[in-house]
Amino acid sequence: MARKQSESGTTEDFLKLSSQEKAQIVLTGLGSPEQIPSLCDRYRISRLQYDDLADTFIQCGARGLDELGATQGMLGQHSDVTTQEFLSDAIEALSEGVALFDDDDRLVLLNRKQREHLDPENAVLRIGGDLFEMTRDLTAAGSMIAPEGTSAEQYAELLTEAVRSCAQDVNLVASGGRYLLGSARKTPLGGRLITIEDVTDRHNTEERARSMFVDALESLREGVALWDDDERLVFFNQKYLKFVDPEAEYHHIGQPMTEIFATMAEQGALQKPERIPAQEFTHSLLNLVRNSAQDVEVQFSQGVLKCSASVTPLGGRLVTLEDITETRKAELAQREADLLLHKIVDAFPANFLVSRLRDGHIIYRSPTSQKMFGNIESLNDLVRNPKVRDSFLAGLLPNGAVDDFHTRVRTADGSVRDLMTSARVTDHKGEDVIVSSTRDITDQLGIEAELERQHEIAHQNEKLSAMGGLLAGVAHELNNPLSIVVGYALMLQETISDTKQKRQIERIGQAAERCARIIKAFLAMARKRPTHIQACSLNDIVTAALDVSGFGLKSSGAEVVLEFDQDLPLTGLDPDQMIQVLINLISNAEHALEPLGAEGVLRICTNHHPDTGQVGLDVRDNGAGIASDVLARIFEPFFTTKDIGMGTGIGLAFCNRIISAHDGGLTVQSGLGEGACFSILLPIRECPPSDAPGIEHPIVNVGKFRVLVVDDEEGVTSLIRDILEHQGYNVHVCNSAPAALDILSGTTFDAILSDIKMPGLDGEGFLKEIQNINPLLVDQMAFVTGDAMSPQVAEFLESTSVEHVEKPLTPTDLTELVHRLCQAKGRVSND
CATH class of the missing domain: 3.30.450.20 (PAS domain)
Incomplete structure (x- = not known):
């Protein structure tokens, strides 16, 4: 560690420096000015002594070494050493070539080594010469080799700029295949100090090493x-x-x-x-x-x-x-071969596994097995019951084969499936393995069970169809007399003024209408579809059903709670059929609530589901509930839990059929001790609202309208005649279609009413004859029938545009029909 120098330094320390050391101090300071303080400290000289030494070095070079004979500045302190000797010795002793240029790019100083590197003939380099010009001349003379494609002047410009920018380690090529490494540094006085080193040997060594490296890389x-x-x-x-x-x-x-x-x-x-x-x-x-x-x-x-x-x-x-x-x-070819084998195996639709015999570990599973069983590792994970596994091995091991072994296993999706397994024992890599193929027979067993169930359902449907045929026949026979009872009862209500008699006749009419509704319910049960669709509210349906069937609940003391959605939208329904459904559900609830007396509660709720476009109705009771085995069969025809003579088993089957015919759903939720809730969901159908029952359209001066009535039942024709004549129509009746055709051949009518089922020429044949006689009469014709549920009659009515009305008749239905027929002819006027 050098000691800190004094401000002026000592002459003694300075005089001890050799010429080589003084030159090194000056050159180092000129090349790296930031090192001057450390140089002064190291050699124990002052900054003033360094500056004098550097000035003398530069000035002496500028004047010429041979012209300087006296000492300058510090040299007065050691007169025995001349500046010329000092500088000459110092510069020439350096191993590098040295050249000093002033701030005008003029050569101030160079040593012999620099001249040997660049100008061995001493033909170009001179004190005071211009850097660019001398570089250009050296290049033109061949002393310096420019890169290929670069002129001497271009190369001189590049090197001049490198000196000015104080570039370091610039590679130069000189004559004779020599390689030089040059660097430039800025001096404190603004000049440039250039040092050049001959690196030919090092370059050749590096080139040899590079060649060996390249040769190694090429190999x-x-x-x-x-x-x-x-x-x-x-x-x-x-x-x-x-x-x-x-x-x-x-x-x-x-x-x-x-x-x-x-x-x-x-x-x-x-x-x-x-x-x-x-x-x-x-x-x-x-x-x-x-x-x-x-x-x-x-x-x-x-x-x-x-x-x-x-x-x-x-x-x-x-x-x-x-x-x-x-x-x-090669890998692709092997993969393709393996893939082909896997494709062949995987494409085989069988469900099979390969497992080790000793521990059941699965070696391979087909895609079908993978899908069914998941990533099971062992057969023990598949067949968990040890007794079943032992039974399987007992059948497999004696002969190495087993066929159609029935097992039940739980699959990957959690379901339990019935399987039929066949297996063989074979050798794989020196150990016994089991190759097993499994068939899922769950669906097969399910189909067999379903076929059995369908057979039972078909049997029940046969009974239902037989009952439907019986009901249809009974209904057809009852329609005509009921029409007479209903029609005359309604007529008498209008003509009798005695209050007591009028009330008695009203009760007759109500009883007859109830009989008519029962017959219509029988017909609806056999029809499989609703008949008279009109805009209705489920709230009104519930109210109407309670009016008919609520007496039994009230007499038992049960509470009836109604929770109506007052914003319930209207939907297209057959009101008679829906009322009958509600009557059946309420009747079942009444039977369930009977043992509870006053503690029984029947709750009927209506609701709207705008998100699904449906309306709903719930009938809930707090009775004993329904057992699960009964719940599964509750909608089957003729299935009942009531005592003999107490139930037929057709009520809920009827309800289910009617709701299905309306594209809705009927479900039940119940359990023992939990009561029962029957829920109905129906789609909201837009339907024009029907006219309120009992409203008659006024017809002015109808006496001029002639109506022909054709029916083989004299009682029916008499009733229709009485009703229409009461309204003022001119009515002509006959009891056969041929007789009606004879009348039509000579007389015109404004409306023609005909039965369909008649002996001899029926309604369908009667219509064809009218079409032949006068097609215009078809628009004035309508059918009055009590057999609309017959497939042949229903098909006929659907195929024609002729209107029809079903028996039992009411005066209102009949007069509205005749009024429409007259309107169709264009003769009715409200004037």
């Missing part, structure tokens, strides 16, 4: 490329070029990696995936190199290469390529 089976820290190409071996660029189209020393990769992708040398844009693909390759990715497979036009990248100690990137095309082809 590698991998392709190698080196990029500097600016991602410019520095080196590549021929193997690399063969792999990626056989024609050497894209790779040039100094070219940026980005441009090379982009060009290769654009020209197809790199196989870009179709779904990836070119720019994105190029960017991904750059990231592989920048992130030092290892063993990345890239598809080139020449084949498949495995690429690896690493960072060099100097910050560059080394990329190696290995051709794995043949390896991948």
